[in-house]
Amino acid sequence: MKKAMVFSIEEFATYDGPGIRTTVFLKGCPLRCEWCHNPEGQSTKNQIIKSQNGCTGCGRCVKEARFVGKRIEYTERSIEVCPNRLLRYCGVWYTSEELVDKIGENADILNASGGGITFSGGEPLSQHEFLFECLKRLKNKTSRAIQTSGYCDSDVFKKILSETDYVLYDIKLVDEDAHIRYTGVSNKKILDNFKILVESGKEFVVRTPLIPGVTDTVENLNGIATLLAENQVSYIELLPYNSFAGGKYASVGMEYHPSFDEGLRPQPHIDIFEEKSIQVKIM
Numbered sequence: 001m002k003k004a005m006v007f008s009i010e011e012f013a014t015y016d017g018p019g020i021r022t023t024v025f026l027k028g029c030p031l032r033c034e035w036c037h038n039p040e041g042q043s044t045k046n047q048i049i050k051s052q053n054g055c056t057g058c059g060r061c062v063k064e065a066r067f068v069g070k071r072i073e074y075t076e077r078s079i080e081v082c083p084n085r086l087l088r089y090c091g092v093w094y095t096s097e098e099l100v101d102k103i104g105e106n107a108d109i110l111n112a113s114g115g116g117i118t119f120s121g122g123e124p125l126s127q128h129e130f131l132f133e134c135l136k137r138l139k140n141k142t143s144r145a146i147q148t149s150g151y152c153d154s155d156v157f158k159k160i161l162s163e164t165d166y167v168l169y170d171i172k173l174v175d176e177d178a179h180i181r182y183t184g185v186s187n188k189k190i191l192d193n194f195k196i197l198v199e200s201g202k203e204f205v206v207r208t209p210l211i212p213g214v215t216d217t218v219e220n221l222n223g224i225a226t227l228l229a230e231n232q233v234s235y236i237e238l239l240p241y242n243s244f245a246g247g248k249y250a251s252v253g254m255e256y257h258p259s260f261d262e263g264l265r266p267q268p269h270i271d272i273f274e275e276k277s278i279q280v281k282i283m
């Protein structure tokens with residue numbers, strides 16, 4: 001049985017698919033989006049995170065930490081010496097059986113709302129074998145959703161789709177060079193898998209984060225709207241940049257220096273979608 005590391009389980013989530021859902025955040029992501037608001041989900045390693053709330057700045061945890069370039073890695077000793085117990089490991093290992101037993105407890109409540117379970121991350125497809133086991137175990141018990149960048153090989157994507165009821169699919173940038181620049185990877189697999197998703201007949205929603213000057217440009221939103229229209233997709237959810245996104249970086253010893261101007265207000269350009277009869281919801 002496969003094991004995977006989970007960094008958060010959020011109950012009664014209302015933004016991660018239809019109805020009320022339990023969202024499971026799996027660690028590990030092949031992308032490095034500049035605006036990532038879950039930095040603790042990027043690495044597959046079990047990092048130690050520090051809560052800033054209640055920190056007196058005594059520096060004991062830092063004295064016991066290691067430095068990797070500019071990044072600070074807290075150690076077991078850092079956890080032990082904090083007088084306010086503000087440091088902890090952020091990941092927990094689960095087998096698929098353990099995880100499904102835990103998250104399946106509320107299935108009746110979730111089902112009554114038209115909801116279910118959503119696997120997010122990080123990138124849930126980066127632990128696809130574990131994800132597949134979980135999805136199979138949840139079959140006929142509740143609605144199974146994945147929230148994904150779509151960045152994986154197409155055979156993996158098809159296999160996961162076969163056991164998924166609903167997909168929240170991120171499309172960030174249509175220009176490949178811009179995608180590489182801002183996320184660290186090409187969007188080729190993502191766009192190929194989008195076609196597979198459309199052809200699968202599965203229920204899905206496309207989501208685009210609105211990052212000022214990056215994804216919210218007329219050119220990019222026009223490209224996304226055209227892609228949706230070509231595939232007869234008539235609805236999109238836009239997620240405006242959260243200016244608190246950088247707050248978590250210090251807690252995992254990382255620095256946050258996005259190249260875009262965080263002070264700018266993201267522009268949804270709803271008219272671009274409306275011109276193509278695509279309904280927009282701003283989340």
Ligand code: SF4
Binds near residue numbers: 050054083085087
């Ligand atoms: S040891 Fe605890 S209180 Fe002191 S700086 Fe570290 S986190 Fe803050």
